[in-house]
Amino acid sequence: MANGFGSLYVGSSGLRGAQNAINTTANNLANLNTVGYVREQVIFADETYNRIKDVTTRTNMQQNGLGVSIGDVVHIRDIFLDKAYRLEEGRSSFYNTSYEVVEQVEDFLQELNGMEFKESIQELWQSFQEYEKEPENSTNQNLVIEKTELFLTRCDSLYSDLISYQDNLNEQIKDSIDNINKLARDIYKLNSEIQKVESAKLETAMTVRDIRDAKIDELATYGKIRVEEDATGFAFITFENIELVGTDRAYEIELRKDDHTGFYTPYWKHLSDKRVGRYQDVFNLDAVISPEYDSDIGKVKALMLSRGSEYGTDEYLNGDDNDGTPYKELKKSSIMEVQSEISVLFRKIVLTVNNHFSPLKESNLDTITGTLDDGTTATFTYDNGTVTYNHIDKNGNEDIFVFKDEDAYLDRVDGKVGKTYRKANSILILDEENASYGIDNELPPRELFVRYGSDRYTKLTAADGKVYYVYNGERVDNPSTHYSLSRVEVNAEIRNKAGLMPCYTKNGAVNRDLSAQLAQAWEVKDMIIGPDDTIPCNISAFYDKIVGRTANRGSAYHSAGLTLERSAAALDKKRQEVIGVSSDEELTKMIKYQSAYNASSRFMSVISEMTELIVTQLR
Template sequence: MANGFGSLYVGSSGLRGAQNAINTTANNLANMDTIGYVREQVIFADETYNKIKDVTPRTNMQQHGLGVSIGDVVHIRDIFLDKAYRLEEGRSSFYNTSYEVVEQIEDFLQELNGMEFKESILELWQSFQEYEKEPENSTNQNLVVEKTELFLSRCDALYSDLISYQDNLNDQIKDSIDNINKLAKDIYKLNLEIQKVEAGKLETAMTVRDIRDAKIDELASYGKISVEEDATGFAYISFENIDLVGSDRAYEIELRKDDHTGFYTPYWKHLSDTRVKRYQDVYNLDAVISPEFDSDVGKVKALMLSRGSEYGTADYLNGDDNDGTPYKELKKSSIMEVQAEIAVLFRRIVNTVNNHFSPLKESGLDTIEGTLDDGTQASFTYDNGVVTYQHTNQNGVVDTYIYRNEDEYLDKQNGVAGKEYRKANSILILDEENASYGTDMELPPRELFLRYGSERYTKLTASDGKVYYVYNGERIDNPSTHYALSRVEINPEIKNQAGLMPCYTKNGAVDRKLSENLVLAWEVKDMIIGPDDTIPCNISAFYDKIVGRTANRGSTYHSAGQTLERSAAALDKKRQEVIGVSSDEELTKMIKYQSAYNASSRFMTVISEMTELIVTQLR
């Protein structure tokens, strides 16, 4: 023990150390319920030692200390628990966000304006069942018109709701990216503040570190992050394997907007060259979604995958590449998949009705040339699945349109029971032999569903006087000519006069075979929901498959999200055991440090009395 006044330094250091420890413990207790607060812990260290005698072969070194000091007040964290928690939190955000999207889609499918969407399909079918009983009855005809209008309005409303929801997700992506950029800038500023405070090695920036760590935790919910802290307290952060917070700045993520859909795609500003349209995307959406590759992390990625890159159409579901790329692209997006499935269902219903009311057949010809009713010349040429239409108008200008000739049409030769839909290998024309007539007994018979941008037929009189009603396929360059959602209306002529609906044979008799075949066609099991579907179904069951597959997707997301939530909660609980404030533990420390303070105080009293005694006796 030190002699003389040196002992006072020992006692004094004990008082200061215990007082500082009490203050730190009191601060922990005061912030016990503060969100994001990390408990502080006092680390004691020896004060300077005074040497009395050097070590010799026979004796040890002799020295006495000047007491104890506060070596540091440390920020108690476990970097391994932080890393594990942030990864699980990111994964949980990915699956929970994906589930929320599917849950909303399920609401669209099951409830639309207070009624199930499926009801509009069933009611349309029931109207055709009534129509079958008496096709010529105006009441039954008007019922078909009424239910067709209802079916179209609900289809359009459903598809419109899905598109609006895509736009909503798109806005969420923008808001999330804005927040990521703000978090990165805030973390960078906090890094500089921490460096400034801790540069003298006398103080730890506790409060600033708490704020920064809370922001890093929040950032982890948006994507995969990695954090490395250097000796100066500066935290370097990578986001989706690219530097987000560097030594000299916070790197910015920008958004490019698709001209057609308005959909945003995040890209790294500092790694892209917008002048040549070369972009380094932030998220790799082509990666297989799997925990094995850490590719299932982050809310924004889930939003982008759920939203998709386009509006889903029937073409995506059918696929047009040998490797099924469009279908693979479709399967990534919950909304696009349902949009495409609804589009396929809609298209099948439309074609089923139209191809019975106004049947088609193959002409067996690759070229049909002739004169239109206005005296101008026109021609149709078939080649490898497409039909080229050329028309020379009265001013001598040649208009050229290219139609897809792969529309499925009903092959009536096989009969209804064994009917099949085939793709045409020549120019399609009206099947006059099997056509039915309305009350006006005119050709061509009217289709029930009319495209906004195209009539069903072009009447062409060949040089030999033969009249062809050539089918106007869907133009490749003009989506308005497609039998697609939001581009089809009920034929206004039939809507205004239901009697024009085809229901008579050429000799004027009621065409009961037409209505019978139409009802039977509804029940034919020839629809599959995608390349991975092996069980054909009818029109009504197809919608049930849409709902079922959506529910299965949602169940998978929900299950994964709940599991990861529990995992993240367990890790956070372990984290809280390290960083959290326990009132029992802190009160125990308070008693310990108070006892240490009392002991140092008594020690000082004894030294004081001893010194006083020595001084008094020396007199």
């Protein structure tokens, strides 16, 4: 028994090592169903060795040791699987969030107000078909008014639902950013705690690491992250390529609120200067969404793209920019796209009806100057597609309005289908030759849909006594003068007295051509749903296209989300094979360590008996 009682040290170290291994295995079994728990494994190491004789040419080195020790208790993790899993989780979150938004929009279109909206379009068309039979019949006239009001109500309801959902997504973005900031702060604190525990290199902060890793997994669902851990156990994290958790702090993301919409835009507080209006946005929403560029990652980006930057209008869908910028912006947002498409459909119906009830024509004049009913003078000027209105009131105050360069309902195609849209080449005026009259036989004829902020015509009496009814276009500076959702109502005069609805010729005969053209105009296939649509359709089919395109977008998101979910699940399964606790494996280890403990115990008993025998015999 070299070194005296050295064998006792060997036996006791075996007992301690086996007992620690049993405790670790028991802890693994106790956390078998604990979410986020990473199994622990005991790493044994040799205890101190005593050298007896150095190596020579004739003998090997002789040494004896003091048994076994616990070298470390380690987390069993695979950093490459963690990285791959977090990436797939981020992508899955992006597409699943996008799909959830589209699914909700589909509900608005098909199951909630959507079906009612489609029915209101059909019923309005049917009312004009009845109106065509007897336009002078008050019952048919009132039916048109009733269905028109219903159509407006349901249009506004659908559009308002979409706006409310945008606001809901906006709040989700705010909540998500709050969670990201909280996760960053928590991870930073956990980093510091891990460093404190492990600084003496006596133990590993197992539980703290489990909590931190679970928070990093959660953070990965919000955006693109990269994690690097240094030798001290500190995890540095970048979020969307900018440092989020650094050496000395967790950096904060703040929100910039749009004055018009109230929409939030996340930006980096430490890289921005609010005093001069310079902001470093967190997300690059102009990037092409593609796995190739790692730009399809995270819930927050999906929420921001789906919400959009504005409320969608027909101007986005029919943007005149040569590079298609408005439409490109529109295509990023599933909600803005549907809002714009609904706005285009609404505007088409409104202008089709109004331009049949109160037709327009080109004056072939670039300037019309005349006197208003109050005796003041006004001038309309046409220049390169733009009309400007100039008026000086009795107090000498000058008003100058610029009207949008818009398509007018011009050019007769044939006697059956009325007119088509194109750009006007001069000032637009009432087409008195083809105008219809209400029961009062007065000009100008009343439009059915009126804008809140503008009359349809300005009456000007020229110096030669000729009267012009000049069309008041949609002003650039005043959205209330546009034929847009929530800015149009049924003409109060017609609503109060249906007989004022235009349906007679100047000589008092019923204008059946007007009602026939109006009913047939719904079948004209002159609508496309965007620059990428090559098949024109009529008013009824346009709504079906809206639903179909939304469904296609949702299907694409759903398919991508499912694929990425399966990929993330497969990676998580592999992760669990590494970090997860297997009851069978742990029970096998328990038996092994229990046997080792028993063996060490028997070894100690033998050494004790030998010692007792030697001491007794020496006596």
